[in-house]
Amino acid sequence: MxxxxxxxxxxxxxxxxxxxxxxxxxxxxxxxxxxSGWHEVKGQELALVKGDPAQLQLDKQLILSKLPLDLDMSxxxxxxxxxxxxxxxxxxxxxxxxxxxVLKKYNQEYNATVHILPTALVKSPENVNLVRNVWCGxxxxxxxxxxxxxxxxxxxxxxxxxxxxxxxxxxxxDIAGMLRIHGTPGFILGSVNxxxxxxxxxxxxxxxxxxxxxxxxxxxx
Numbered sequence: 001m002x003x004x005x006x007x008x009x010x011x012x013x014x015x016x017x018x019x020x021x022x023x024x025x026x027x028x029x030x031x032x033x034x035x036s037g038w039h040e041v042k043g044q045e046l047a048l049v050k051g052d053p054a055q056l057q058l059d060k061q062l063i064l065s066k067l068p069l070d071l072d073m074s075x076x077x078x079x080x081x082x083x084x085x086x087x088x089x090x091x092x093x094x095x096x097x098x099x100x101x102v103l104k105k106y107n108q109e110y111n112a113t114v115h116i117l118p119t120a121l122v123k124s125p126e127n128v129n130l131v132r133n134v135w136c137g138x139x140x141x142x143x144x145x146x147x148x149x150x151x152x153x154x155x156x157x158x159x160x161x162x163x164x165x166x167x168x169x170x171x172x173x174d175i176a177g178m179l180r181i182h183g184t185p186g187f188i189l190g191s192v193n194x195x196x197x198x199x200x201x202x203x204x205x206x207x208x209x210x211x212x213x214x215x216x217x218x219x220x221x
Contacts, residue, residue, distance in 0.1 A: 005174045006068045006166040012174060024178050031059050033178055063178050064188060067115075071167055073140030074115045082111035083219050088176050088186035090121045091130060091147060095203040096185045100148040102210050103218065110218040116144050119172035121184065128169045130155055136163035187217050 002011045002025070009027040014020065024033040025041075031051060032039050040051035051059075067086065089096045103110075118135060120127035134143045137158050146153040160167075176186060183199040198217060202209050 005178075006071060006171045007063060007175065007178060008066045008068075010063065010066075010174075010178060012177075021174075021177065024174070026059070031056065033180065037180070060179065067175065068166070068171070069115050071164060071171065072115045073118065073135055073144050074113060075141035075145060076113050077107055077218075078111035080111065080113040084113050084115070085217060086115045086117060086188040088117045088119065088172060088181055088184055089144070089148065090119050090184040091127065092121050093184045095183075095201050097148050098203040098210065099185045099201045099214075100145065102207075102214055104145065104149050106211065106214065109220065112218055114141075116141065117172040117175055118144060119169045119176070119184070123169050123173075129160075131169050132160050132163065132167060133158050135167040136160045189217060 001014050001016050003014055005012055005024070010024055011027065012024050013022040015022055022034075026032075030041060032041055037050075040055070069086075087099075089100070103114075118131045120131060133155050134140050134147060137143050137156065143155065147155060176182075179186075179188070181188075181199050185201050187198045189198065202213055
């Protein structure tokens with residue numbers, strides 16, 4: 001069974017019995033994204049073949065260009081036109097909290113617009129509702145930063161009845177699956193037509209190493 005995703009022209013095949021996503025497919029059946037990687041589709045029987053790396057990189061950039069950032073939560077640091085960083089952030093991910101805390105500490109050193117794709121490692125109803133309450137609130141970017149960096153922050157409940165149904169953990173999970181970002185925090189760097197992605201943040205390393213990694217992700221002024 002195919003379902004539309006929040007990314008234009010991208011669908012996912014779902015097992016109706018388990019509701020598990022099997023793979024993602026482009027509307028034109030040009031390529032399929034599975035856990036094992038990106039594959040071109042050839043022939044009437046839709047046999048999967050390993051695609052040309054250069055072409056599949058272009059396909060990846062096509063997905064990046066269609067990210068639904070109109071749905072997102074974001075915040076701006078310094079001159080926000082200098083750099084765009086998209087972060088796959090999980091509310092129950094210790095590595096994500098480390099990244100957010102270090103970024104907040106050195107906030108004054110960078111110029112960027114940071115778009116957050118919020119998710120959770122444990123996709124319980126409570127976690128999904130928490131993400132939706134933040135995402136559907138009046139100032140989601142600021143609220144998410146507080147949630148991730150302030151242990152005493154309490155998320156206000158909001159009426160999500162009229163909130164876009166795509167504003168859920170599912171949206172971020174789908175985008176991560178399409179781009180094959182398997183770790184949180186996951187990063188798309190440079191622009192929404194990104195040229196590189198980095199997955200992982202050295203949470204248990206020395207502060208100097210974390211700062212060096214942050215410089216790579218955010219870019220120095």
